[in-house]
Amino acid sequence: MRYIKQLDAMRAIAILFVFCNHACPEGSLLYKASTIVSGPDIFFTISGFLITAILFKYKNALTDNTLSKSDIFKDFFIKRVLRIFPAYYLAILLTYLINQEAVNNILPYLTFTANYSIYTYQEWGRLAHLWSMSVEQQFYLLWPFALVLTPHKFLPYIICLFITIGLYSQQVTPFPDFAEVLPQTCFDALGLGALLAWVISYQPTHFPKAYRVLTVLAILSAAIIVVKTAVKLPVLTIIHQRTLVSLITVWLIGYFIKNIEIEGGKLGYIFNNKYLITLGKVSYGFYLFHLTVLFFCYEALQPFNNKLSAHLSIAGTREFYVTESLLLLIGLAWVSWKYFELPIYALQKHLLPAGRKARRAQERQGIQPSTALTEVAN
Known part of the structure; x- marks a missing residue:
């Protein structure tokens, strides 16, 4: 499937909103912006779109008898484990080694149930941002079975039901300050992305009309x-x-x-930026490590900043430390992506029989990959 580079730029913007929410003072403009546009909501929507598109590709292979259901589920879950687990557990381990008290209740993080722990005790911790990773894993446990086992004609109804549950849950779930960490309150974001993937995959002729409706809804939402x-x-x-x-x-x-053939259209001026795209590629590691860096690197940087302040008056300010943390995070995330995440994810070629079968079947039939969507590692 064709790579849509602008989605990486969207991830970069989302991760910068997350960083500002945790690094900037509450009265600042950047902090206020990060409370208006929540980075995890952008991630959830992109994830719902991409994961659903991937599952529809599998479902088509199942219909063509080129894959079995067991191959599909094995393929999907091995890929998710290789992409998500190594860096996730590395982030927990590094945080534990730096400060054991930061992960004193480690079991919910190890089992991807941190969101339920946060909701139950109604308190955030040093690794509180990992609630979104719990939601993602809970989504992955549900969504493959829901889509692969559902007949094609019922797919839009399943997706719309999913969105409706999300909208309803947001209204009725107690403790609204913490309700956002529960999976059911995220179903609308995940489902909206999934619905677009369904239109592109199974109703491509209706996409122009769907896009016009989306344009109106986006304008109304912004207003x-x-x-x-x-x-x-x-x-x-x-x-x-x-x-x-x-x-x-x-x-x-x-x-x-819609504008894939013209480099993202007019908005490509922003979303084709190579620095944003690069940051988007490494955004997973950035997200995992950012609170640990913000909370625990101050003491390590302080001696250096004290010496530097003799020559640079802003060296001891909060703004300078936030800038240092941002640069450190980008470097750490890039190293993690290049030398840890990618090599481990590449192991899939030795472990995924479904992928090999699908590629061989496509080669025999002369089928070219879709140019509308892209499968990228979330």
């Missing part, structure tokens, strides 16, 4: 976000911020698919 930010209107509280951000995100994905 509602502006109004909600400026004025506290009780009637607007029924529309969750996650849904609004997800609608804008899914429109952006549609925009880049």
Whole structure:
């Protein structure tokens, strides 16, 4: 499948929102922006789109009798384990080695149930950002079976039900300050991305109409976000911020698919930026390590900054430390991606019989990969 590089730029923007939310003072403009546009919601929408597109590719192979269900599930879960687990557990291990108290309740993190622990005890910890990884893994446990085992004609109904559960859960789940970490309250973001993948995969002739609808919804969502930010209107509280951000995100994905042959259209000026794309590629490691760096690198950098402050007046300021942390994170994330994540993920070619069967079948039939979507490692 063709690589859509602008999705990496979207990931980069999302990870920068996350970083600003945790690194910038609460009164700052960047912090306020990060509370309006939540980075995890962008990640969830992109993930829902890409994972669903991958599963539809598997489902088509199942229909053509080129793959078995057991091959599909084995292929999918091995890929997810190779991509997610190594760097995730490395981040936990490094944090534990730096400060054991930061992971004193380690079991929920090891079992990808940290989101339920956070919701139950209603407190954030030094690794609280990993709640989103718990949601992702819980989604991966459900979604392959839901899509692969559902007949084609019922797929849009399953996806719309998924979105509806997310919208409903956001309204009825107790403790709203922590409800966002539960998987069911994220279903709308994941489902909206999945719905676009269904249109592209099975109703491509309807995509232009769907894109026009998405454009209207994205404009309305942006307008509602502006109004909600400026004025506290009780009637607007029924529309969750996650849904609004997800609608804008899914429109952006549609925009880049629509303009894939012209390098992302007018928005390509921003989303074709090579630095954003590179940051997006390493965004997983950046996300995993960023709180550890922010919380625990200050003491290590302080002696250096004290010496530097004799020549540079801003060396001891918060802004300087945040900049140092950002640069350190980018370097750490790149090293992790290049020399740890990619080599481990490459092991899939030795472990995935489904992928080999599908490629051989396509070669025999002369089938070319789709140019509309891309399978990338989330």
